[in-house]
Amino acid sequence: MAATKPVLYSSWISSCSYRVRIALNLKGVEYEYRAVAWNDPDYEKINPIKYVPALQDGDVLVSDSLAIILYLEDKYPQRPLLPQDLKKKALNLQIANIVCSSIQPLQCYAVVGLVNGKLGSDESLQIVHHYIDKGFRAIEKLLEGCDTEFSTGDEVQLADVFLAPQIHAGVTRFQTDMSKYPHLERFYKAYMEIPAFQVTCPENQPDAPSS
Numbered sequence: 001m002a003a004t005k006p007v008l009y010s011s012w013i014s015s016c017s018y019r020v021r022i023a024l025n026l027k028g029v030e031y032e033y034r035a036v037a038w039n040d041p042d043y044e045k046i047n048p049i050k051y052v053p054a055l056q057d058g059d060v061l062v063s064d065s066l067a068i069i070l071y072l073e074d075k076y077p078q079r080p081l082l083p084q085d086l087k088k089k090a091l092n093l094q095i096a097n098i099v100c101s102s103i104q105p106l107q108c109y110a111v112v113g114l115v116n117g118k119l120g121s122d123e124s125l126q127i128v129h130h131y132i133d134k135g136f137r138a139i140e141k142l143l144e145g146c147d148t149e150f151s152t153g154d155e156v157q158l159a160d161v162f163l164a165p166q167i168h169a170g171v172t173r174f175q176t177d178m179s180k181y182p183h184l185e186r187f188y189k190a191y192m193e194i195p196a197f198q199v200t201c202p203e204n205q206p207d208a209p210s211s
Helices: 015-026 041-045 065-075 086-115 121-142 158-173 182-191
Strands: 007-010 032-035 054-057 060-063
Touching: 007 015, 015 065, 015 086, 015 158, 054 065, 060 065, 065 086, 065 158, 086 121, 086 158, 121 158, 121 182, 158 182
Parallel strands: 007 032
Antiparallel strands: 007 054, 054 060
């Protein structure tokens, strides 16, 4: 009997979901895409905190993009995303954590504030720009002198899987001026040439708006 495909609970606009889609595609793992609507009450049964993404892989249910990707790294070791070199591995984890702890959730606070009417559009965008700029400047500093094709080497690794969705959101949603971050701007152009990044882009997902 054929193995059941993993199920990814995702939302097209979620950069956290985008990270996991990239990882699955890089590793060549076929999966079922299951779109989660905003405030879907049934989704709480899958993930009690009600955030996307979540991954159901057989009897294993994992939520949170970093936890999912580290699970995938162990379960599907083909095309590893973390290098064996401890220094490079630590740098990958540090960059991933800057994105998922110090940029995206704080940026999301401002977006939710706008949706809920607690913040005006100008104030919301200022908060988003503040946290994106703070995080991107820190990453640029960490990568000072970098001359590799991608952030931590000449192959896509974990840091790139986290950087690409955050840069994409900055460019397409928040009018981020990437010329201030030359390394990240260069990496982003390279990412967008890779099929695994193209096919998983938010606008290419089945639940994305048609226009």
